[in-house]
Amino acid sequence: MEFSDLIRTGRAQAKLLRGPEAPPLRGTLCLTGHHLLLSPGPQATSELWLLLLRSVDSIEKRVASDSGTITLRCKDLRVLQLEIEGVEASLDIARSIEALSSLESVITSFPFFYRPKGLRLGDAWHFHPPERYYKRVARETNAWRLSEVNEDFSVCPSYPRAVIVPRSVDDGALARSARFRQGGRFPVLSYHHAPSGTVLVRSSQPLTGPQKRRCAEDEELLRAVLLGARPGARGFIVDTRSSQAAKQARMTGGGTEAKAAYPGWKRLHRPLERGQPLQESFVRLVEACGDLQQSTDSWLRRLEGCCWLAHVKEALSTACLAAQGMEREGACILVHGAEGTDSTLLVTSLAQLILDPLSRTMAGFQELVEREWIQAGHPFQLRCAHSAFSHARSKHEAPTFLLFLDCVWQLGRQFPLSLEFGEGLLLALFEHAYASPFGTFLCNSEKERCLCEVRTRTHSLWSGLNQPKERRKLRNPLYAPNPLAIWPSVELQSLRLWQGDPLPQLLPWGAS
């Protein structure tokens, strides 16, 4: 398919409105396969304006007698307005944007064409290989080993090729354990907390089903986890569903670990919202933020109604619970929900941020996102297909990753000196997760990325962000390394709405 088929009118005169703070821009509008350009004409001093079509979330058109107005709502929550001369032209452009912004094919997406100056393809994919971390843990503990059982993604399609597992468990047992876990996501190491010698492990739910099936290899694996920490160590299973929901999951073949089958492990249920309700919460939040006419009172009512801050609180306190268990109780923690690709990752990644000073550095945080979100198989393509404005609702969208970034922001607010990166990095990650010229957040798993040859044919976001010029902007100037765990307050009075998130364009009064 050629992009040109979708472009009915490629060129028109237009005026761009970018919100109350920025002046309007007038010039020639051009539509290409991936971009919307506005060229202000030769005499103008301002530069070319460029919008990645992929970042358009919803489009609204209105026509007058001889012109049309298109309102573009972007996935990064910007709202833009284009006034286009000519009714026909404006309708054509609107339709083209609609078609081009919702193309499904990965390999025709912009990252496969983006060739920025100063970067070489394939360079940066080695910025943060998780294997490096896994090898370090294996070396330090002597109880864990790097396994290549998933070399061809046959054991678990959403895991990376290399995972780290207890040394005493062989690959055959891993494969059998994988068959007992949804999506083949058998328990693997997520983080090793050296000060207490304990580990954070994640997986998906066990497929116990209504017959309460058991799997000897799976039990053996979890036993080995405890033994690896220290003889007699205890473990806690943090289930991100309510105990009710976990029981109900048995009817559909899922379930949760039976007490008797896993001695030494105790189960805790901390229900976290995900999927559709989380997406709706996000949509309502953005709606409330966008409505500027309401009084202060109805604003608070709507903020309450959308429950977003309640989700932030729940996510943070569950992560704190896991972290506390490792640091204070000396216990191993296994986190899982159902699929183990959403709330699970939220909890494991936040817990590491709380405990591990390294993950609070610029490089460490990027490594954390790469290891715990991208490589761990968070289905970015499904979850971030649409943002808060889109009317096309499919059931896979959910802003789990945004919730994670919000929680990190809350940590940064309470510990303003302890994170090496600033809000800028979080905003950049939010933007790039939803639409990006880089390949980092493409696809749903490492397997898909291999099929699409993402590594060799696109540039990595990390190389983009780590250019000295960019890096400077993302740094937190107040950073002072803090070797301790950072325990946030999750009381309501301590949490704040992250304003950079819903309305970035309404932040012109920051300290500058």
Next chain:
Amino acid sequence: MISQLGILVRYQLRAGQSVGSLEPWSAEKYTLLLEGVKVENVRLVDRISSKKAALGTLYLTATHVIFVENAPDTRKETWILHSQISTIEKQATAATGCPLLIRCKNFQLLQLIIPQERDCHDVYISLIRLARPVKYEELYCFSFNPKLDKEEREQGWMLIDLSEEYKRMGLPNNYWQLSDVNRDYRVCDSYPTELYVPKSATAHIIVGSSKFRSRRRFPALSYYYRDNHASICRSSQPLSGFSARCLEDEQMLQAIRKANPGSDFIYVVDTRPKLNAMANRAAGKGYENEDNYSNIKFQFIGIENIHVMRNSLQKMLEVCELKSPSMSDFLWGLENSGWLRHIKAIMDAGIFIAKAVSEEGVSVLVHCSDGWDRTAQVCSVASLLLDPHYRTLKGFMVLIEKDWISFGHKFNHRYGNLDGDPKEISPVIDQFIECVWQLMEQFPCAFEFNERFLIHIQHHIYSCQFGNFLCNSQKERQELKIQERTYSLWAHLWKNRADYMNPLFRDDHSQTRGTLRLPTTPCNFLYKFWSGMYNRFEKGLQPRQSVTDYLMAVKEETQQLEEEREALEERLEKIQKVQLNHTKVKAKQSEPSKHSGFSTSDNSTANTPQDYSGNMKSFPSRSPSQGDEDSALILTQDNLKSSDPDLSANSDQESGVEDLSCRSPSGGECAPSEDSGKDRDSDEAVFLTA
């Protein structure tokens, strides 16, 4: 015990008399009280974390409630001034003892459990009496002695000089003059004696106008905007009823308009809701009729009255007190209290006036009913927006002195310094202080002072430790000879100004010069809940690292290095001169510099996890064999926690200010943080008992 407490109450009465004769507390009396009245084995409950209550001894003195913890290594003390006590509540006796809840005006909440019901009752009765003095002489400021000599005290009172301030505005000039019409408070007893009025307003006009205004508070100048001659004037409501007129009052407004040649009308802003103003007409008061006054534009800006505000704060504090509420309870309650809506209304009024003055060049007359509550709020917010001077440390003191103290804001009635009508109490200046904080959040570089400055001012408005905020008017203060008998807060704050500086302050930035411009688009999340004020005693809720302190330390370090560089350069110059004089040069190594290394306060972030597990028994206890060890752990950890200085509320009796302790970094070294590293592990107890 009873008899001892009885003695105390009697003693306190005598004490009131004795301090009346300006006799400072002697150390003996002090210790006598300290030893004489105490209740042992009292427990102080920590509301936020589920840690075990701290065991200690409760002392009542003539001026303070003091709780000293038993923990031997620290003996942490909590000091509460009697004047800070807002309500005392005795709750139903439980098996563990009799709970006593003390709510303070600075939003501290103290829950004590006293073993004996009888003792509890005695403490309760005594505190009720102690918290409600009936005479000014009983207030702390008359016994407070910061060990300054007479001269220093007098100098302290001269730090803020309003006549200097009017000079700074550019007065007197061709349009405005100082009027002595209120000499000896002859016209209006709640106004100051020195007032600026339009040149064309004769004494006859002023006196005539004053007769037509509530409590004779005639229109007088609050702020003069030098750039375009526009001004902000203030008054009380006119006694217009349904049809009354007053020629002099009309002439007075005319004179205000004439004092601004740039505009042919003035705004008259009534800060009440229209309904309230109309109701006042039936009582022979009301508002200006546009038809009777030439060239005025009349405008209502609905700010609710003191009773609505009092209830609103009450509701908000109830929300803050909720024990582990859900996010929905919290936001719902915050909204129902209407507090932020009221803050916004005050801000909106201030913004309207600032715009009229700076952008339209139109003078504004502001009034409400009596012109001492809402009018003070609105005039001071507008001045703050208009004039960068008021956004400096000293300028802010001047602003409060001008619009609040001198113009007769009824501090005594509003903040209940003396026992009085509870219906008169209302958080009027608290709201103004919050407005300033909300502005600071939006313009982080525009204010020379920081949040702590605001919090300490709020504290001292209620503390009665300094004489500034006593009484209801200038006249009363003069009669009481406040300046001769008490100390000035402004001098105290000025002396400690290093603690109150905002390191981000930039007076040369385009954003912070001239009038502060708020965004034109309405935006609701501009106004936030101020947990730094209303939850300030729950340290666990506050951000764990202070950007302000960190930046101040960096700044100080930079300055030191700068000085050192200069000194070294000077020395180098000298050496070079010497070298020139003596052609034979001996290489001489300069001494290694000895500036103190700047530590980045690694430990400042040590903190403890709170109870994340909710009510769930999250981490069930260990095997029974370990049980004993656990409980032992609980005890030791708890002792550790109690040593934590971060919750020590008021250990500084001199200043009466709670969290001044070890904040200001000096010598380039960060002071130890509030949470010291030693209690890193102290919350294990929580974990186990949860």
